[in-house]
Amino acid sequence: MQKTESLSETSRVLSLSGVSKVFPGVRALDKVKLDLYPGQVTALIGENGAGKSTVVKVLTGIYQPEEGEIKLDGVSTSFPTAHHASGAGITAIHQETVLFDDLSVAENVFIGHAPRGKFGLIDTKQMQANAQAILNGIGAEIDPSVRLRDLGIANKHMVAIARALSIDARVVIMDEPTAALSHKEILELYELVEQLKSQGKAILFISHKFDEIFEIADRFTVFRDGQFVGEGKLADTNESELVKMMVGRSVDQIFPHRTNTAGEQILQVTGYAHPTEFDNINFSLRQGEILGFYGLVGAGRSELMQALIGITAPSKGVCKIDDEITIIRSPADAINSGLVYVPEDRGKQGAVIGLPIFQNVTLPSLSQTSHQGFLRMAEEFKLAREYTQRLDLRAAALDQDVGELSGGNQQKVVIAKWLATKPKVIILDEPTKGIDIGSKAAVHQFMSDLAAQGLSVIMVSSEIPEIMGMSDRAIVMREGRIVAELEGKDLSPETLVRHAAGINEA
Numbered sequence: 001m002q003k004t005e006s007l008s009e010t011s012r013v014l015s016l017s018g019v020s021k022v023f024p025g026v027r028a029l030d031k032v033k034l035d036l037y038p039g040q041v042t043a044l045i046g047e048n049g050a051g052k053s054t055v056v057k058v059l060t061g062i063y064q065p066e067e068g069e070i071k072l073d074g075v076s077t078s079f080p081t082a083h084h085a086s087g088a089g090i091t092a093i094h095q096e097t098v099l100f101d102d103l104s105v106a107e108n109v110f111i112g113h114a115p116r117g118k119f120g121l122i123d124t125k126q127m128q129a130n131a132q133a134i135l136n137g138i139g140a141e142i143d144p145s146v147r148l149r150d151l152g153i154a155n156k157h158m159v160a161i162a163r164a165l166s167i168d169a170r171v172v173i174m175d176e177p178t179a180a181l182s183h184k185e186i187l188e189l190y191e192l193v194e195q196l197k198s199q200g201k202a203i204l205f206i207s208h209k210f211d212e213i214f215e216i217a218d219r220f221t222v223f224r225d226g227q228f229v230g231e232g233k234l235a236d237t238n239e240s241e242l243v244k245m246m247v248g249r250s251v252d253q254i255f256p257h258r259t260n261t262a263g264e265q266i267l268q269v270t271g272y273a274h275p276t277e278f279d280n281i282n283f284s285l286r287q288g289e290i291l292g293f294y295g296l297v298g299a300g301r302s303e304l305m306q307a308l309i310g311i312t313a314p315s316k317g318v319c320k321i322d323d324e325i326t327i328i329r330s331p332a333d334a335i336n337s338g339l340v341y342v343p344e345d346r347g348k349q350g351a352v353i354g355l356p357i358f359q360n361v362t363l364p365s366l367s368q369t370s371h372q373g374f375l376r377m378a379e380e381f382k383l384a385r386e387y388t389q390r391l392d393l394r395a396a397a398l399d400q401d402v403g404e405l406s407g408g409n410q411q412k413v414v415i416a417k418w419l420a421t422k423p424k425v426i427i428l429d430e431p432t433k434g435i436d437i438g439s440k441a442a443v444h445q446f447m448s449d450l451a452a453q454g455l456s457v458i459m460v461s462s463e464i465p466e467i468m469g470m471s472d473r474a475i476v477m478r479e480g481r482i483v484a485e486l487e488g489k490d491l492s493p494e495t496l497v498r499h500a501a502g503i504n505e506a
Helices: 052-059 082-087 103-108 124-137 153-165 185-198 209-217 239-247 300-310 331-336 347-348 356-365 377-390 408-417 437-453 462-469 493-501
Strands: 015-024 026-036 041-045 069-073 073-075 090-093 171-175 202-206 221-223 225-234 264-275 281-286 290-295 316-321 339-342 423-428 456-460 473-478 483-486
Touching: 015 052, 015 462, 026 041, 026 052, 026 069, 026 171, 026 202, 026 221, 041 209, 041 239, 052 090, 052 171, 052 202, 073 331, 090 153, 090 408, 103 124, 103 153, 103 171, 124 153, 124 356, 153 185, 171 377, 185 209, 202 209, 225 316, 239 493, 264 300, 264 483, 281 408, 281 456, 290 300, 290 462, 290 493, 300 339, 300 423, 300 456, 331 339, 339 408, 347 408, 356 377, 356 408, 408 423, 408 437, 437 456, 456 462, 473 493, 483 493
Parallel strands: 026 225, 041 202, 041 221, 090 171, 171 202, 290 456, 290 473, 339 423, 423 456
Antiparallel strands: 015 026, 015 069, 069 073, 221 225, 264 281, 264 316, 473 483
16 A cells, blocks of 8 residues: 655644643643644554553543643644534544444434434434445445444444544544454455545554554654654654654663562463464463563453453363362352452452442452351451551541542552452452552552562553563463563563564564
C-alpha cells in the first residue's frame, strides 16, 4: 500500500499543543502535542499506560484537559461534551464499541441522531436508506433492516464503523480496530482506510502491531508515560527507532532491591491449551520467585491465568503443584491446592464493594473464623487485622466500606483476602493498574516481601518498568503463545517489545 502526502502539511485539521490531563495521583497527559492532517493516517504509538486512551477521550469530549490548546482548522476550540466533539466531525471506532443486539443495523448506525419526519417521529424508511448508503460506501454488504444479533463479529465491526461515519466525520479515530478481525477482514479494513483518505479525512490509528502501522500509516507520533516523545514520517524511520522511543527510560527507579534466591520448583504447567485463547503453554515457577508475564492486548495472559485457577477450562494440559498432578475444575479446587488469583478488575471481580474491609478479607477463610457453623466476629477482626497490617492498609477502621478506599488500598484488601488462605502461589493480574505512584511503591514492596518469605508470585503486567523492576524471569506471550522467556542480561525493554510485537531483529 502506497503512503501518500496528499495535502499540505500546514493544513492541519486538528492539533493539540501543551495538553495535560490529571487524575488523583496520576498525570495521564503531560503537555502532549498531536497533529492530524487531511487525507493522512497518523499512527499513535506507545506502550500500555502511555496516554493513548486518555488523548482519545480528550479528542472525543469525554475528558476535558486542565491545560493546553485544541485547534480545529487552526482555530482554538474545546469539546466540553462528546456531543460537541461529534458535532465538530470527530468520531472514534473502538476495539469494543457498544452495540445493541436487539436493534436493527440501521437503528445501531443512527442511534441518538436518527432522521426525523412529521411530528418529530423517527423516519424509519429514510434511516434505512441512509444506513444502506453508508454501508455501501464502506463496501459492507449488510441489510440495514436485520437485527444486529444475526450478524457475525466482522459484520458487527462494520456496523460500528458505519455508525462512526454516520456523522459525516472529518477526523476518524481507530483504536485497535483489527483486534477481532481475520486476515481477510483486516485487508478489507485497509481498503476502507484508503477510501477515507481519498475523501480527505484525517485518521488517527492506534495499534500495537508494527506491521499494521507500517502498512497503513503515513505519519507517527510517540507517547511515553503521558508525554510526547517524537513525531515524523514513517518513511523516515524504522521499527528499531520506534521501539527505542517507546521504551527509552530508566526502569531502575522505585522498585525494591531484591536479593533472595529462588528455591525448588513449586508449579509446572505443561501443554496447556484452550480452543480459542492460548495454545502449547509450558512454564515453571520456583518457590520465592516472581515470574512476570508480559504481552500486548489480546496476547492471552489473563485468559491463561483464569484457566489455571479454574474460571475457564483448558482443552488439554497438565498442572503440577509440588510435583503432583493437580486437577483444577473450579476456583475452589485452585484455592484448596494453594493457588490464588488477584484479578485485574478489583472493583468487579476482586472485592465486594458493599461489604466492610474485615468481611472482604475473611470471605475465603470462613472455616478459620467460625465455630460450629457460626461466625465469630472477633476472629474475623483478628484475621483481617493480621493481614491488612502486613500490607500497611490505610483505612479509618476495619469496618469501613471497601468502596470508600482508594484504588491502591482496595488492591491491598483483595491481596490480603488471598494471603489469609495461606497460598503457595499467588497470581497478580495487573497489580498496580489504576493506582497512584505511592501505592504502586507499596504494592511492589510487599510483593518483594512475600517472595522473600517463600511465596511464589506470578505477575501479569503491561508495564515494562514493572516487569523489569520486579521479575526474576519474564515470559512474553503473543497471540496466545509463549514466544520468549527472558532473564538476566536478555531481559531488556527492547527485547520485551520486540517479542511482544513480533518484530524480528534488524
